Amino acid sequence: MADALVIDGLTKDYKVGFWRPRPYRALDGLTLSVAPGEVYGFLGPNGAGKTTTLKLLMQLVSPTSGRIEILGRPPGDVSVKRRIGFLPENPYFYDYLTAEELLRYFAGLFGYRGADADARVTRLLDELKLGAERRMALRKFSKGMIQRVGIAQALINDPELIVLDEPMSGLDPLGRRDVRELILRLRNEGRTVFFSSHILSDAEALCSRVGIVARGRLVASGAVSDLVPFGVKGWEAVVEGLDAAARAQLSPAPRALHPIAADRCALDYPADVTPQAIVEAITRAGGRLVSLSPLRDTLEDFFVSHVNAADWERLGPQ
Numbered sequence: 001m002a003d004a005l006v007i008d009g010l011t012k013d014y015k016v017g018f019w020r021p022r023p024y025r026a027l028d029g030l031t032l033s034v035a036p037g038e039v040y041g042f043l044g045p046n047g048a049g050k051t052t053t054l055k056l057l058m059q060l061v062s063p064t065s066g067r068i069e070i071l072g073r074p075p076g077d078v079s080v081k082r083r084i085g086f087l088p089e090n091p092y093f094y095d096y097l098t099a100e101e102l103l104r105y106f107a108g109l110f111g112y113r114g115a116d117a118d119a120r121v122t123r124l125l126d127e128l129k130l131g132a133e134r135r136m137a138l139r140k141f142s143k144g145m146i147q148r149v150g151i152a153q154a155l156i157n158d159p160e161l162i163v164l165d166e167p168m169s170g171l172d173p174l175g176r177r178d179v180r181e182l183i184l185r186l187r188n189e190g191r192t193v194f195f196s197s198h199i200l201s202d203a204e205a206l207c208s209r210v211g212i213v214a215r216g217r218l219v220a221s222g223a224v225s226d227l228v229p230f231g232v233k234g235w236e237a238v239v240e241g242l243d244a245a246a247r248a249q250l251s252p253a254p255r256a257l258h259p260i261a262a263d264r265c266a267l268d269y270p271a272d273v274t275p276q277a278i279v280e281a282i283t284r285a286g287g288r289l290v291s292l293s294p295l296r297d298t299l300e301d302f303f304v305s306h307v308n309a310a311d312w313e314r315l316g317p318q
């Protein structure tokens with residue numbers, strides 16, 4: 001099946017400076033593709049070029065060079081516009097409408113009327129947990145509530161491809177969980193989701209593949225399981241009841257010890273010490289084990305090392 005999204009050599013120069021405008025390359029030869037039914041996380045530090053890419057997909061800015069194909073067609077194609085949904089980075093809506101009125105308006109733009117439009121609006125507002133406040137003017141909405149309206153707006157036309165710029169932005173932990181579940185629901189329905197994010201744990205939990213962009217270039221991409229090795233890097237044991245002398249007697253000795261509270265500390269053991277040996281060492285020293293967890297590389301470790309490497313490449317060796 002053809003890719004849902006193809007980005008090929010996409011480059012964007014912004015003109016900066018008033019008197020002597022010169023180009024600033026925000027995006028430099030970005031190439032990636034997203035298969036139908038995939039949830040793709042587009043990650044990168046501030047200023048990396050994520051929003052620029054999403055605006056180029058939506059034709060809100062025009063590319064300097066490169067090619068985009070959405071659902072097998074050029075992005076300007078009217079038939080494509082009906083099949084995609086978009087959440088901008090900072091959604092801003094007409095303040096005097098209520099959430100319900102706004103969504104009914106967007107439903108109308110896609111040709112839904114009457115009971116069909118009402119049912120769509122109600123279902124999305126329910127799903128995004130906007131209760132009685134749906135009848136309140138949007139100017140009274142908090143940032144997180146506006147974000148939920150923005151996501152509902154992006155889904156009003158049952159899009160096949162959903163492009164979301166920082167969908168978790170401004171949401172509290174419950175809101176983030178709701179949006180995570182919503183993205184999984186969209187995936188289970190066979191839709192394609194392309195979203196930018198800074199929240200790496202969300203990307204790790206949701207995405208089949210991720211791409212990391214830094215300084216306008218793709219610095220890494222692939223399945224999260226390929227980027228982040230699943231091997232255990234070590235063990236962290238949280239223990240209680242060990243005084244300084246007992247801590248010094250632990251055998252095998254941990255490679256590091258971090259005090260947490262008066263009677264509690266975390267012991268860091270290397271991967272080659274077995275969990276049994278750790279439990280026995282703690283018991284022999286007279287301590288109580290509170291928890292024992294494997295230490296693994298996370299997407300965050302991977303992200304930090306690749307973004308730093310991109311910085312290093314730009315600066316060059318000193």
Ligand SMILES: Nc1ncnc2c1ncn2[C@@H]1O[C@H](COP(=O)(O)OP(=O)(O)OP(=O)(O)O)[C@@H](O)[C@H]1O
Pocket residue numbers: 014015016024026044045046047048049050051052053089
């Ligand atoms: N209209 C513009 N004119 C000039 N430069 C711009 C313009 N829009 C963005 N830029 C620059 O392009 C670069 C990429 O910006 P972009 O908004 O795409 O980053 P981002 O990855 O979305 O960052 P964030 O995580 O902060 O949202 C930045 O250096 C930014 O200053």
Ligand SMILES: [Mg+2]
Pocket residue numbers: 050051052089
């Ligand atoms: Mg952005």
